[in-house]
Amino acid sequence: MSTMRISQLAMRSGVPATTLRFYESAGLLPAERTPAGYRLYGEDAVDRLAFISAAKHLGLPLEEIAELLGVWQTGACQEVKADLRERVVARIEEAERRAVELAAFTASLHRAVEHLDELPDREDRCDPQCAFLGRTPAAPPAPSAHPEGAGRRSVPLA
Structure with missing residues (x-):
């Protein structure tokens, strides 16, 4: 299986690297790490990001998207x-x-x-x-207690 770094995934998916890092920290987008600490993603990450994007367009909050991703995966x-x-x-x-x-x-x-x-x-x-x-x-107007009303x-x- 081929892998790609975060910059490559960002370019292929159109999702900024900052968002990809956020998705990883939120548990939506798992990443492997190289010995040097670089993130590596498989080809399935592109499909996963398309799924996340479609769910976001439906107004689903990230917590629900995470739950739905579990169903989607298994x-x-x-x-x-x-x-x-x-x-x-x-x-x-x-x-x-x-x-x-x-x-x-x-x-x-x-x-x-x-x-x-x-x-x-x-x-x-x-x-x-x-x-x-x-x-x-x-x-x-509500009745006023003020002398002039x-x-x-x-x-x-x-």
């Missing part, structure tokens, strides 16, 4: 597929939850912009009487 393709499917479904659920949160945040930002556009341009400095520091379309409130982000 299991049949159907086992890898079943394990990966479960992880991808979990990523879909997480992405959908985050999309809902992001949509709500985006709507809040749109309301804030609409509110800002409706406010008159004042020549004075913004102060507690400034409409921007008061009520926003997203939330009516002008407590500071911020624009809610979500």
Whole structure:
């Protein structure tokens, strides 16, 4: 079996040597060592890096990639597929939850912009009487304990 040093693997795979060292320290990419301490990789390292890259593109954290690599190394393709499917479904659920949160945040930002556009341009400095520091379309003002009824409130982000 032919071997290659880290610089050769980096060139063949397109993965920087610093990342290869990190993957080794994280247990994702085993390397042999020469008597002088140089890392040596087999041809299978290129396939392993392609697998790691594909898993990263699916949003899998390195800990899960390490677990999946164990299945990939020892299991049949159907086992890898079943394990990966479960992880991808979990990523879909997480992405959908985050999309809902992001949509709500985006709507809040749109309301804030609409509110800002409706406010008159004042020549004075913004102060507690400034409409921007008061009520926003997203939330009516809370009752104020301040004598003038002008407590500071911020624009809610979500």
